[in-house]
Amino acid sequence: MDTDQIDLVRDSFIQIVLDTDAAARLFYSRLFELAPETRPLFRTDMVEQGRHLIEALGRIVTGLSRLDVMLPGLSKLAERHVDYGVEDHHYAVAGDALMRMVTVHGGPAIDSATMEAWKTAYALIAEVMIAASNDYRGLRAPD
Template identity: 40%
Template sequence: MTPDQIALVRTTFADVLPAAPQAAAHFYARLFELDPALRPLFGGDIELQGRKLMAMLGTAVGLLERGDALGAALERLGQRHAGYGVEPGHYATVGRALLDTLAAGLGERFTPAAQAAWMALYGHVAATMQAAAAARPGAASTADAAPGH
């Protein structure tokens, strides 16, 4: 990511933080609207899951300029998510829900440049997590993933 993209992600994330519970609720509502089959992957306490989501985003945003630390955190996260049943195709749906949530929460502040910055960040997050998931012992290859998931 470029320095300008990092600044945009940090600024827009700071704008979202005061409404973090609402943003997390919007994210999960949108995620399950996009793919209702994802709902069983999450525990019963979606508010707790929302706090974890916002904490993870905060960690990623905080480590943007520390690539090694961010990569290590994302690798651990990717391995855990694979154990929860997350499949490679789910990442695109999560990315869409994230961008839709940011657009809804930020309105006009979610400029094309801010959207591109978040897409760059999420692309890195998703690629790193998927690579770690695929590399864990006993992991199926992405070619073995069920179509549409």
């Protein structure tokens, strides 16, 4: 990602933070609509879960300019997701839900360049997390 794309993601994320609960509700509503089998993976209060989602997104958005620093944290996040029961194909569904959330809650500056920046950022993060998930599954597999 270039610095212009990172700035687009950061600027639109600020709009999402202004209505954290509604943005998170929309994300999970879309996720459960597209992949109802994911609903049982969430055992906590969904308002609290939504706040965790936005906090994690905040760390990711902030870290886009320093991916080397963010990679270990993403690997740990991916491992936790494996333990929760997340499978590789869920990342595409979560990406769809994220793009819907950005479109609705990203503010008036959401344009094609901003959406492309979000898609680029998510593709990068999902690729890292899927690779880390598969590595983690390999480590846990019985010999």
